[in-house]
Amino acid sequence: MPTLPTHLRIATRESRLALAQTHLVAETLRSRNPGLKVEIVGMTTRGDTVLDRPLSQVGGKGLFIKELEVALVEERAEIAVHSMKDVPMEIDAAFALTTFGTREDPRDAFVSAHFESLDALPAGSVVGTSSLRRECQLRSAFPKLQFKPLRGNVNTRLAKLDAGDYDAIILAAAGLRRLGFEARIRTYLPPALAIPAIGQGILAIEHLAGRDDIAALLRPFRDPATKHAARAERAFGLVAEGSCEVPVGALAHVAAGQLSLEAFIGLPDGTRVVRDAVRGDVAQDEALGRTLGEKLLAMGGREILAALQRANA
Template sequence: MSATSAEFTPPERIVIATRESRLALWQAEHVKARLEALYPGCRVELLGMTTRGDQILDRPLAKVGGKGLFVKELEAALLEGRADIAVHSMKDVPMQLAEPFALPCISEREVPLDAFVSPRYASLDELPPGAVVGTSSLRRESQLHAMYPMLAVTSLRGNLDTRLRKLDEGQYDAIILAAAGLKRLGLADRIRSELPSEVSLPAAGQGALGIECLASRKDVAAWLAPLNDADTSACVRAERAVSRALAGSCEVPLGAYAEIRAGKLWLRGFVALPDGSRIVRAELEGNPADCETLGLALAADLREQGAEDILAQIG
């Protein structure tokens, strides 16, 4: 439904549920500003919340329930009518949404690559044997183990500021973060290098913001329609289809990354053992309109190459 259709009623008030980390608040404020520009006179308010994912910082995310811990409280606010929408980093959204919810909007993507951050070294190649590298994901960990077996890769939890503080305190020689978060918070100067996708294939949805609402709220979906970016949405939906088909979660080292090139959607993916001792990769190209079908096809290709065995070992 377009903003000019006879049925469309502009919003008078929109409440955004958001985590209270600095990055999550930036994302919510970004969406707030865009909605206010679209609908002058609309009151857009933030409902800040602390999620279980923000509270549990002493264990790897894969061990305590996965990324769904970052969205459950926000979804409760949607169900209870305390909020109209929730803003998420797409890489934090569970691959299988519960039935009452929908993702009608995925906005234009920031740089999706991983970033190398270190006060002493300019790149992974400069790190000496035994250097301690911190990361929050098994996806990054498996790729680092495979390409840089001489490094000591360890778990890193906490919000962005906490991770940078741990690095600056000397607990790590380097850490790997999503470049998008650093750039959004004005911390691009902390990035010593962006890791090419050939070195660290991004997570499904990395760098993209998604806006969630109740599937029954057709009015909300119509309000959000102008914020949706067709290319980003096609890429992210293809990536998520790969991950969903392979039961992708924090427990599975899996990457999926799509780009639009010359009108075609180019999709790559991998599944690995956490220690990087075995990795299977696949890629394909097709029509962006068939994004989810392409994702399923890539997942099937990965299974044929041995992903099933890897998943069985991890499970």
Template sequence: MQHFTIATRESRLALWQANHVKALLEQQGHQVTLLGMTTLGDQILDRSLSKVGGKGLFVKELETALQDGKADLAVHSLKDVPMELPPGFELACVMEREDPRDAWVSPKYARLQDLPQGAVVGTSSLRRMALVRALRPDLKIEPLRGNLDTRLRKLDEGLYDGIVLAAAGLMRLGLAERIRTVFETTEMLPAAGQGALGIEICSGRDDVTQALSHLMDTKTWLVVSAERAVSRVMGGSCSMPLAAHAVFNGTVLEMRAAWGDPEGVQPLVHASDKATVTDTASAVRLGEEVARQLQARVQAAVRAAKTGD
């Protein structure tokens, strides 16, 4: 039996995630406490993440707690974890994935397609902006920052006709009834790692790695390794409108990725491939190959836009 401290953000969803990991570790006989923290990403709500430093703003303070020995592990929504971790840190565990899809939430309209022309949709994700514009270029998209409860409150106050959120977060907090419809991945391709929980530790903490080995979901690890490889090659962050999603069909991993223009000027660019995947290396190779295809097609689209073709 060991004692572990989990560093976590203090939003209701982050605390649910940390308590979920806490309960699983306690089932193994470990003693676990939580260290709640407010990150810079939680504090800066008047600007988009792409303009103030990216997703790393949600993990930096937690990494400092790990580095200073105040915590042994940090629980993250994997889609918020930068593709490249700072030296001295590692992603030690990825847990079984919840539904990775995006959800449509609206008090009046059952589907995005039901919105009248010029209706207001809330999201600050460049990926979601690009995908919504591809589906409904006539809509007005307004920024929407804050934790899940804050976003729902702003919707209920009438600031938006509907908003797009991760289905997983709503389900984890028992708010599935707020979902009017879940977007199929053919409509809204998810972000890399969406719906999965990732656990970060300081490198060399073999004791923590061993304790977390029981929580690791190998299938999810391989899937998100491929997705994150796409983002890594593309330089993916919240400043890039990039989607990457993979699913297993037997031992074959089928991968799709998309790049879009948040302003809707250029059309969506897609790439896809599949391969037999049995380990991390083969998953990463697939993701890198899809990324190279996507890069080539994005460059071709940009050239075509410049020449007017």
């Protein structure tokens, strides 16, 4: 077994949520490794500074991790902490990616100052969301509502809601819970209504490939069910071209050695959605993800992707 490091620098975004997640990782590592010195290296990514346009228009998920990866390459940090849903489906071979801890609640959350649920919103109500995935599924179910872009960190989005800019907003439940805002959640959106983003609620740790000492340090914190869920969902995303530009979602459940995976591909306006599920042995996590991806493409997903390519050309 390689000698474990005694000093660890963690690269992170400087949003309150990113810092909260990073401190959680740091404290967990310290608790299991007495004497380990942990230093947090905060930085701003392009995804944090470009707030006037949807992510789908400015480069997608990679905007939140590029600067952190540069810090790893330049040896200014040994690991970087990400929300798994912000990590592109493919990462450079120079890096290794692992899950950390048990998955937080993966569902989306409905937040509003005056209404209890999406069903309670009057026609024409304005709902804020930063996600084509959410917009696609919710437009399909609630065609009489207006969906408008919502960018910024969690605190900024809540402030915009409280200022009356929106009648309701949709956020990841995991972020609200990790920041202590669980009381703001009026209701959780069931996967039957809104399948979450790939990897939503999962913390991901990235480090340079070949760092066996870092891999050994992190290995005890890898929850098996979370690991298998992430592998299945991301394998689906690779086949389905999952990104901020394509409305897709996937959610895996692991129990009694079995993995069930449900997913969808759709158009942003919700006029066309294909959705299905698979189930199998947990050891076949990535194979199940690829199988479901190919299944949805054959059900009409290829035509949806082609339509999106034409629209974005």
